[in-house]
Amino acid sequence: MSTVVARRQGLTGNDAVALAWRQINPDVVAAYPITPSTQVVERFARYLADGEATTEFVPTESEHSAISACVGASAAGARVMTATSSQGLALMHEVLYIASGLRLPIVMAVATRALSAPLNIHGDHSDVMGSRDAGWVQLYAGTVQEAYDLSILAVRVAERARVPVMVCLDGFTLSHSLEPVLVYADDAVRAFVGEARTSGYRLLDGEGAGPLTVGPLALPDAYMDFRRALANAMGRALEVIAGETAAFNAHFGRDLPVHLEASGLEEADGALLLLGSTADVVREALAGRSSASGRIGVVRLLTFRPFPAEAVRQALSHVARVVVMDRADSLSTLGGPLGIEVRAALYGQAFPPAVTDVIYGLGGRELRARDLERLRALFQEEPVPGPVYLGVEDG
Amino acid sequence: MPAEPAALPWRDLDAGPVLPGETSRRFLTGDWRERRPRLDLDRCVHCLLCWLYCPDTSVLVAGGRVVGIDLDYCKGCGVCAAVCPPSAAAITMVEEER
């Protein structure tokens, strides 16, 4: 193992993603800078300028063009990456569906951020949740280490599941915070990701293969079959993620959780369930404390798409109350996207826990001590059908 | 329009929608047409503007001269008639009859 872990290094989330990219050395990166993901591409461009990677870098004039270039390059058989945030991801929206529909294993880092209006550059999950039904796997980092790890893992998941993958890291909280990170040796990373797998679209391959049509018209007699195949691939991606995470852990001597990380659930009466970096803060705040409502565990999902329903059901099988913390709102009055999906996953269970959905942290709003008090108090209150808005006057 | 599902075996579609090249040649789109271009070759000055602007390569040219319209693919958009120089006015759009 000593040759696998090369060093321990202070890195921001964006640095960590760029470093992973340098080690992977993809064939093509096409990107347009946007806060807070800008430095991913800046740092990577510096690696290229210093001759530390041989990637074809395509600086585009918009995010729509960036992901379009990724689609073209990936269809040609290249291993392709990009990074974006917020409005940039929204501008890519149309092409996200094309990437997944064409079954292209593109990997994208998203430094998550609020959406306008009002204009806000800070972290929440509104941008990535807007893309949750686009047929991309979504993996959420909880730490800078995980942003690095998932960037490497995503390559194998995308190429083996034959669907594109987003690696989501909380804007600023992870993208700009320095953490000590275990960095693997370049050779170890290269050995893990291996050569790019032919996607089946390797246009430059094969003698006299002739021209190909990628993404032709499919009328009602054919379209639905392709969508069914994509749905199947997403279902299969859950197993692919589990298998590749195990391979990752064996290769690098790590303990990256599969789909979710549950802590303090033994003898817990309730659980907080959430995505991303807030889990660490909440876990610290709750550690060792039992309130009047009993002990509270924390469940953090790494996989959000496809939704790991069975793992969620198992993790929550012994608790009576769940408070889901959503860092985005669906504006449906039913709650945030995570809360709605957790409820759906639990529906039909013999004795499902009662679920309260909390919307918090929009546009970078901090979790304060009084918010944690409110969270604890929620475990004693009757669940309400709609969401509770944490950190605003009167919820 | 095809009505019956082709019952594609979706389990075999894991590589996504990829076909050999030039399959659009086999897909005749002319039946979308509401109007058809009527070409008067006596008036045509062979400026080839219609050939240049036709979005569907439906204007047939041989030896640098317009020789007809390929109605298998022509959608009847009328662009050819619109760009044909008024002095020639060699193309008029007429009601499609089926």
Ligand code: SF4
């Ligand atoms: S009507 Fe449109 S499609 Fe048909 S020949 Fe004229 S320009 Fe081409």
Ligand code: SF4
């Ligand atoms: S635009 Fe009119 S004049 Fe020119 S080639 Fe076409 S039909 Fe003839």
